[in-house]
Amino acid sequence: LYWLRDQFDEAEKFYRSARMRFLETREEKLLTQCENSLAVVLTARNEFREAEDIYQNALPRAEAAGFDVTVAEIESSLGMLALSQGHYDRALQFLERARRRYSALEMPHRLAATEKEVADCYLELNLASEAAEIYRRIGSSFADSETPFEQAQTLVNHSRALLLMGRADEARQKLSDAGRLFEECGSESGLASVALIEAELGFVEGRFDHAAEMSRVASESFLQIGIIGPSLHARFLEAEARRLGGDLVSAEETAKAALAESE
Numbered sequence: 001l002y003w004l005r006d007q008f009d010e011a012e013k014f015y016r017s018a019r020m021r022f023l024e025t026r027e028e029k030l031l032t033q034c035e036n037s038l039a040v041v042l043t044a045r046n047e048f049r050e051a052e053d054i055y056q057n058a059l060p061r062a063e064a065a066g067f068d069v070t071v072a073e074i075e076s077s078l079g080m081l082a083l084s085q086g087h088y089d090r091a092l093q094f095l096e097r098a099r100r101r102y103s104a105l106e107m108p109h110r111l112a113a114t115e116k117e118v119a120d121c122y123l124e125l126n127l128a129s130e131a132a133e134i135y136r137r138i139g140s141s142f143a144d145s146e147t148p149f150e151q152a153q154t155l156v157n158h159s160r161a162l163l164l165m166g167r168a169d170e171a172r173q174k175l176s177d178a179g180r181l182f183e184e185c186g187s188e189s190g191l192a193s194v195a196l197i198e199a200e201l202g203f204v205e206g207r208f209d210h211a212a213e214m215s216r217v218a219s220e221s222f223l224q225i226g227i228i229g230p231s232l233h234a235r236f237l238e239a240e241a242r243r244l245g246g247d248l249v250s251a252e253e254t255a256k257a258a259l260a261e262s263e
Contacts, residue, residue: 002014003037003040003041004149004187005186006187006188006189006225006227007225008041008044008045008225008226008227009226011041012038012041012042012045015034015037015038015041016038018030018034019031019034019035019038022034028061028065028067029065029067029070031061032058032061032062032065032067032070032074033070033073035054035055035057035058036054036055036058036070036073036074036077038054039051039052039054039055039058039077039081040077040080042054043077043080043081043084044226044227045226045227045228046084046228046229048081048084048085051081052081055074055077055078055081058074059071059074059075059078062074068101068105069105069107071101072097072098072101072102072105072107072110072114073098073110075094075095075097075098075101076094076095076098076113076114076117078094079091079092079093079094079095079098079117079121080095080117082094083117083120083121083124084229088121088124088125091121092118092121095114095117095118095121096118098114099111099114099115099118102114108141109141109147112138112141112142113150115134115137115138116134116135116138116150116153116154116157118134119131119134119135119138119157119161120157122134123157123160123161123164126164128161128162128164128165129161129165131157131158131161132158132161132162132165135154135155135157135158135161136158138154139151139154139155139158142154148181148184148185149181149182149185149187149190151181152177152178152181152182152185152187152190153178153190153193155174155175155177155178155181156174156175156178156182156190156193156194156197158174159171159172159173159174159175159178159197160197160200162174163197163200163201163204168201168204168205171197171201172201175194175197175198175201178190178193178194179191179194182194188221188224188225189221189222189225189227191221192217192218192221192222192225192227192230192234193218193230195214195215195217195218195221195234196214196215196218196230196233196234196237198210198214198218199211199212199214199215199218199234199237199238199241200237202214202241203237203240203241203244208241208242208244208245209241209245211237211238211241212238212241212242212245212247215234215235215237215238215241216234216238218230218231218234219231219232219234219235219238222234228261232258232261232262235254235257235258235261236255236258238254239251239252239254239255239258242254243255
């Protein structure tokens with residue numbers, strides 16, 4: 001519940017507490033599920049080394065015990081960890097393994113969620129048309145299953161793919177729909193994602209002051225809830241927007257600060 005509400009400190013605290021209890025009671029399946037969830041939180045906070053260490057223990061345990069669903073969940077999570085690190089080939093390998101496993105297990109909702117993650121990876125590789133086709137195909141799955149948060153995530157990334165394809169009007173509509181759903185869910189991270197795409201839209205339209213402001217809003221929102229990677233990306237976009245808008249001093253200061261934090 002805390003994870004869904006973007007309260008990562010609380011989520012981490014309770015996952016760690018549960019992990020210790022499952023270790024004591026030797027609840028192998030619940031321990032493995034808990035470790036996967038803890039590592040997902042750590043990945044969101046850019047604590048990649050600890051997340052990877054946890055996965056290295058959890059995945060062999062799940063495989064040895066025949067916990068097929070948990071294995072698929074961990075493979076999907078490992079894919080998103082690799083994506084966060086920029087290891088795109090590794091990300092696609094793990095996501096494809098998870099996708100095939102969910103297909104064999106006949107779990108359509110989890111299959112759609114993993115296909116969305118594959119599309120997210122394509123998007124990072126600038127394969128916008130391939131990503132957009134997946135988002136279009138799976139969007140109705142989340143709407144039909146009444147999972148508004150995942151539906152909104154798909155819409156916001158679909159809007160970015162459309163923007164890269166030069167279809168700004170369609171992107172704006174998808175972004176508006178995503179913002180409404182995130183507002184209904186009370187998702188601060190989702191609304192920060194919308195602000196980030198708003199900034200990219202400002203770039204395309206040459207509204208660099210607007211792009212800089214929306215980038216700043218997105219960066220501060222992500223940082224406030226502890227999501228470091230997207231916050232730094234937004235800082236980079238803010239620096240670019242200020243440079244293109246002619247404010248070179250502010251652009252340099254912002255870029256240097258983002259670089260130092262990234263390193």
